[in-house]
Amino acid sequence: MDSATFVPGKRKYLFCTDEKGGAILQSIIDQVVDKNLSFEMVFIGKVQFTDLVAWLSEQRMGSYLYIAAHWNQLKAIKQLAEEIGFSEEEAQYIGYGEKEKNVFCGRCHGITTIDTENTEQVEVDCIYCNLRLEISNHYSRLRDAYLGYVAKL
Template identity: 45%
Template structure:
């Protein structure tokens, strides 16, 4: 059974620094115009690997660039979380695997929890281990990410109250 890749807080595709993967025949760099310095740094590291760079203002026309690339291309994405997630989803829809993608988030990463009480996903602090859902449930942030529910599993618990025996 094939599980489609998903971009989440601890994705295998996330990296702190874009770095060349040597077993690909071509590189495609996709980044926001504000982060073109990232693209230039990576391009300098690619040496003899043919590469194409796509600087976007919005993610609407990224699909055309992805579709134009040949098989054996490694895609490097440098963008804020929202844009990176949109580009990642587009790339996966066009058939790319996690092996063919490398993502650097510019700015803050995002983390989501799925409440097992009200069945909704909501954004949480990336360091949180316990949160309170909008429905009022206290949740422990589980170690497992659900690709289907698009969040870490939140396990409900009853918080201890001080002074109660």
């Protein structure tokens, strides 16, 4: 996701972001402030990871979490939020910058990482078994990867 949407009716709004992510979330933050709703904000990079764990752990049910960060950081923070108990319905994760895409090999179950700059790339060679894979649009959250089917020759 590359943009955030305001979700009304929450007990409290939580913003976890860096400077660039804050600009992405600014319209949501403005709505929360204009409506005089309860919120807290934490800036990534200004707090230690253990402090972020503590902050997320002390939040109450009914809170809604927005995380906006570079793709490299977003994955780890999202995993942390899910481990603490935030569900997909209680959070939005907004990434920016270059993103890598993982492709799961159906033969050897290895995961090959490709750069998403080339959005036209539809095939890749598995780095483990060298099988030519066609990248599908089927995504596995468990594997954090798209399924790679055997490419037709």
